[in-house]
Amino acid sequence: MPDLEKLVDDITAKKQTVNPSYRLFLTSMPASYFPVSILQNGIKLTTEPPRGLKANLKRSLQDISNEFLDSAAKPEIYHKLVMGLCYFHAIIQERKKFGPLGWNIKYEFNDSDLDTSKTVIKMLLGENDTVPWDAMLYVSGNINYGGRVTDDWDRRCLMTILRKFICNEVLDDHYVFCENNTYRIPEKNVIEEYIKYVESLPMTDDPAVFGMHENANITFQQRESDSILETILSIQPREGGGSSEKTPDQIVLELVKSIQDDLPPLLNKEESNKELWQINPEKNLIPSLSTVLLQELERFNILLSTMGRTLQGLAQAIEGIKWQ
Structure with a gap:
């Protein structure tokens, strides 16, 4: 495995001399000793037998x-x-x-x-x-x-x-x-x-x-x-009791709160220019551009709502609070 890791590192370091069409495919069973650097530098595909x-x-x-x-x-x-x-x-x-x-x-x-x-x-x-x-x-x-x-x-x-x-x-x-x-x-x-x-x-x-x-x-x-508890424990930070460094959970929580503060409020159609929604008397329809704008407004509001809800859920999960 060390030789494989060195080989992949050499290929990565010499991108200029490697044929642009070159691709390296590796297959492996789950192995704890598989080099992490190779996993980080590659595209990973997994296949698992169905459960149940x-x-x-x-x-x-x-x-x-x-x-x-x-x-x-x-x-x-x-x-x-x-x-x-x-x-x-x-x-x-x-x-x-x-x-x-x-x-x-x-x-x-x-x-x-x-x-x-x-x-x-x-x-x-x-x-x-x-x-x-x-x-x-x-x-x-x-x-x-x-x-x-x-x-x-x-x-x-x-x-x-x-x-x-x-x-x-x-x-x-x-x-x-x-x-x-x-x-x-x-x-x-x-x-x-x-x-x-x-x-x-x-x-x-x-x-x-x-x-x-x-x-x-x-x-x-x-x-x-x-198995679940072992997995949870394995991803916890391993540091001394006197360390002042932030844990990964604290870093993620700060990032979540920062994004929440930056999220704009939902867009309100009533606050927009009234002329956009005026009906054309000849066709008895609003302008096609306004229709597209309304659809985009609705989709953007769905995106904002989803982001707000998932960020709140993530914060509550980190803090150990049940997500309502």
């Missing part, structure tokens, strides 16, 4: 079309199996949030696992007269997804979950994945109905759909709370 069962399902379904599903040898069956796979993919992703209760080891399942399983199941359906349940379970569970799993108990858990979604019962329109009847496969085999159904799912996931007891949510919420 609902968001995961939407992400999985957005790249699937009816044409793709209907092209299978047994389209009605394939529709159900793909939706079941999307459920399975979302559930094993979300189990990570429960820590050791979800998986003994944290695994990085990704979209390629889902895509490969969809392709293999489609191929197996085309090559067999009957539905090859055992083959689909083995390839999807032990090879595609199971290839990432190194713990025997995790593999056993993964296969148990998969059997709930790749099974003969999933073809039944009344089959549900959870005791509360919330999670199921829609009866109509069209992708639009699947997406519409996913939109109706609750934002908060029921632990039962992950095969968890309600108490598992306590562990998850504790981990989330600890």
Whole structure:
């Protein structure tokens, strides 16, 4: 990393001799030791897996079309199996949030696992007269997804979950994945109905759909709370008790108050030149320029109101006051 940082610094310092079309692209997993100077000098793009069962399902379904599903040898069956796979993919992703209760080891399942399983199941359906349940379970569970799993108990858990979604019962329109009847496969085999159904799912996931007891949510919420508090503490200034320097919060608060003092009052149409709003007797309309001016006046007032409201909210947040 020090060599990379030095290389980027050299490129930045020698802008005159570097080809104007030159671009340096770097990819990295989150790493605390990644050079800060490179992050500060570059344009940063991040991609994160969606959080929550609902968001995961939407992400999985957005790249699937009816044409793709209907092209299978047994389209009605394939529709159900793909939706079941999307459920399975979302559930094993979300189990990570429960820590050791979800998986003994944290695994990085990704979209390629889902895509490969969809392709293999489609191929197996085309090559067999009957539905090859055992083959689909083995390839999807032990090879595609199971290839990432190194713990025997995790593999056993993964296969148990998969059997709930790749099974003969999933073809039944009344089959549900959870005791509360919330999670199921829609009866109509069209992708639009699947997406519409996913939109109706609750934002908060029921632990039962992950095969968890309600108490598992306590562990998850504790981990989330600890993470938030650690993040807040990490951005606090680290200085001695006798330091007279202003903290970042004090600097921001002063800047907020300065901007608030400089904000002009809302513009009042009644205080403007009356001639601007006189109606043309021939057209029975006000001048077009006045119409544009009125629109700009309204938009500027919206901007001033938004700035005033957000500045007040920021000041109250810094002072620890609830934003009304």
